[in-house]
Amino acid sequence: MIDLRSDTLTQPTTAMRHRMMTAPVGDDVYNEDPSVGTLQDAMAAMTGKEAALFVPSGTMGNQICLALHTRSGDEVIAEADAHIFHYENAAASVLARVQIHAIPSDRGAMDIDRIVNAVRPNQYYYPRTSLIAVETSHNRHGGTVLPLDYLADLHHCARQTNVPVHCDGARLWNAAAALGVSLKELCQYFDTVSICLSKGAGAPVGSVIVGPRPLVEEARRWRKMLGGGMRQAGILAAAALEGIESIVPNIPDDHRRARHFADLISQDSRVVLDMSRVQTNIVVFSVPGTNDDVLLQACLDEGVRIAPIRRGLMRAVWYHSITDDDTNRAASGVRAAIARVS
Numbered sequence: 001m002i003d004l005r006s007d008t009l010t011q012p013t014t015a016m017r018h019r020m021m022t023a024p025v026g027d028d029v030y031n032e033d034p035s036v037g038t039l040q041d042a043m044a045a046m047t048g049k050e051a052a053l054f055v056p057s058g059t060m061g062n063q064i065c066l067a068l069h070t071r072s073g074d075e076v077i078a079e080a081d082a083h084i085f086h087y088e089n090a091a092a093s094v095l096a097r098v099q100i101h102a103i104p105s106d107r108g109a110m111d112i113d114r115i116v117n118a119v120r121p122n123q124y125y126y127p128r129t130s131l132i133a134v135e136t137s138h139n140r141h142g143g144t145v146l147p148l149d150y151l152a153d154l155h156h157c158a159r160q161t162n163v164p165v166h167c168d169g170a171r172l173w174n175a176a177a178a179l180g181v182s183l184k185e186l187c188q189y190f191d192t193v194s195i196c197l198s199k200g201a202g203a204p205v206g207s208v209i210v211g212p213r214p215l216v217e218e219a220r221r222w223r224k225m226l227g228g229g230m231r232q233a234g235i236l237a238a239a240a241l242e243g244i245e246s247i248v249p250n251i252p253d254d255h256r257r258a259r260h261f262a263d264l265i266s267q268d269s270r271v272v273l274d275m276s277r278v279q280t281n282i283v284v285f286s287v288p289g290t291n292d293d294v295l296l297q298a299c300l301d302e303g304v305r306i307a308p309i310r311r312g313l314m315r316a317v318w319y320h321s322i323t324d325d326d327t328n329r330a331a332s333g334v335r336a337a338i339a340r341v342s
Contacts, residue, residue, distance in 0.1 A: 004305060005305050005306060010202040010319050016203070016243060019242045023235050027232065028231060029231060033234040038237070039052075046183050053209045053216050055206065058194055061194030062133075063084075064194075064209060064223060065166045070130040070131055073098070074096075076100050077100075077101045077132045079102070081105075081140035084168060106141075109146050112153050112154065116157060136168075136186075137175045137280045139170070143282030167189075167194070169196070170194070172193065178280050192210065192215060195210065197243065197244075208240075250320060254322070257322060258283050260324075261283055262278045262285070264332075265331050268338055272286045281318040282318075284309060286313050286314065287341075292312065294341050296308070298338075298340050302333035302337045
């Protein structure tokens with residue numbers, strides 16, 4: 001079975017398991033786990049930020065960052081298809097107690113003028129606009145990446161309006177690879193970033209928050225409050241360190257395979273697929289006239305698992321253990337499934 005439902009499906013490599021087994025550990029709630037410390041120092045240096053904090057999940061990372069920048073009753077500007085808006089159980093309204101001002105976009109890049117206009121006037125009957133949240137690469141837009149010139153304009157807008165920017169960087173390594181830049185170059189445009197370790201780096205668990213040291217220290221308090229204070233977490237940090245060293249450099253291969261798959265299935269005239277959106281490791285396509293459940297089952301019967309990202313729209317995602325041969329077989333399986341149900 002070739003499982004392309006998500007890049008969270010990675011399995012630890014042999015090298016990763018060995019590194020986990022031999023990792024030096026301590027109690028991270030006491031800030032005494034050396035492997036966690038090594039990971040945090042490495043991520044801070046890699047992103048050009050003052051400090052970093054290891055957290056159990058990307059959702060926790062995002063929600064902590066929203067809370068760091070806001071007060072109860074504030075408003076966060078975010079793209080209408082953002083992960084924090086669709087897939088985090090309305091946590092912003094419960095934890096930070098803020099509301100999302102959603103701005104639609106074509107590929108995840110909110111229009112700068114619309115952002116400026118969305119910043120609330122300083123009147124007591126409006127919520128305070130306390131944060132602009134972006135996502136790159138963008139999941140629901142099919143792995144699209146925010147261009148560097150756009151990020152520069154966004155950064156200028158944020159400074160002019162005095163509103164900080166948080167980046168949901170669940171797939172930030174994919175964005176960096178697509179743009180051909182370092183994480184540091186990308187992160188200069190953001191005040192805080194949450195970076196997933198179980199996607200690009202293929203680790204079994206975890207994300208990292210990066211940002212200014214005072215905010216990261218406050219994030220540690222939030223992490224504890226939310227039950228995310230782990231003890232001998234170095235076992236997990238060691239897996240992430242191995243992934244950063246041995247898996248992240250090969251991310252361009254995931255992008256190449258995703259585009260090859262897209263090329264192959266788009267040869268079927270029944271497939272609707274915008275190749276300009278295949279920028280990273282995600283391929284989103286539709287087969288008009290087919291039932292989602294029937295198509296998914298037909299793919300499963302052909303040995304391929306994909307998932308709907310919304311009604312009528314399918315998603316396939318690449319990660320380090322999906323090979324060239326897997327990609328070819330997946331494309332053949334999907335095309336055979338389409339032929340059966342169309």
